[in-house]
Amino acid sequence: MDNKRIYDNYAFISYKREDEKWAEWLQRKLEGYKLPTILKKTNPSLPRHLRPIFRDKTDLGGGILSDELEKQLQNSEFLIVICSPxxxxxxxxxxxxxxxxxxxxLGNIIPFIVEGLPHAGSAVEECFPQALKNIPKDKELLGIDVQEIGKERAFIKVIARMLSLRFDSLWQRWQREKRLRRSYVATMLAFLLIIFYFFAIPSRVELTVKDLSHRLPLPSCAKIIFNGTEQNIGSLDTVLILDNIRPxxxxxxxMLEFNAGYYDTLxxxxxxxxxxxxxxxxxxxRDSTFGVYQGIVYDEQEGVPVQDAVVTVDNRTTRTDVRGIFKIVFPLQEQTLSKSVRIEKEGYLPRLRVDECPDAKNLTPYPMRKNT
Known part of the structure; x- marks a missing residue:
């Protein structure tokens, strides 16, 4: 049966007011420490946390009697002495x-050296109070010197001594957990930056307009309606930048809409x-404005349709129907602003127009005279 005494405090920090910042720091570090899970599993009797840590200014008000401090000392398992001149x-x-x-x-006293030297022989450099200097050499306490090993190592050494654990093992796990904490913090910061990036910084739209035919005239005005906002563009084959889009x-x-003359609405x-x-x-x-040549061929004297007349527009040929009507459609790559139109029919004088414009909506009249 384990008859080990249970204390109210894991430790009592003894210090001089000039070293109060060190005492505060050490108390905060000790009370914030969490024993690694693997060590807790292998040593179930060890505490998960080292708290409370008693520090008189923290836990007692002014005018406290020495017997109350003595009570707190008796109720503390360890005494950590902040050693300095x-x-x-x-x-x-x-x-x-x-x-x-x-x-x-005596074995539960932990000297924590923050300044000076033990047994220095000089009052200016001496850091051990007289009670520690009076300890026989065979029972002399080994201090934990912050000046030699640094704050973090010294803090872990205090824990190792309080829990009777190997410092190396505890330090390695502390370093590993510290790296994990840093990694976690870095990940969270990266996540927050991503959130800020996506939802706090305005974005933009880069709109590339491609016109596949440059032989045809461009519209005098073209406009884009983007999400209800109208914007005019002066030229095609361009890149339009829409800035300050809300995150x-x-x-x-x-929704996007494009409107311009000579083009299908998109x-x-x-x-x-x-x-x-x-x-x-x-x-x-492009719409059919520059792709369709159509017309009606008729007898100039009699006003009747001329059927089966041969119509040649550029390099394409067709014949008129019974109504004297013809229609030739050019693909986009062959469309131009104007083309030559030649009409021939036996018994009629040939008809030639060298600069005829296309018309997708109306029939262009082509009167022909008989060859008399």
């Missing part, structure tokens, strides 16, 4: 050490990119 001259720190020594708990729209749908729906720039390409399609 200030502490070496403190009667109060010396008395607190003596209480532990008188109770036979709210990232990933959401947008409407489509897309989605804003999750990135900073949404790339949109408009491949414009």
């Amino acid at each position: 200030h502490a070496s001259r403190s009667e109060w720190v010396n008395k607190e050490i003596q209480v532990f020594i008188d109770e036979g708990r 709210y729209y990232k990933g959401r749908p947008y 409407r489509f729906q897309g989605h804003f990119s999750w990135g900073m720039t949404t790339y949109v390409t408009l491949e414009l399609k």
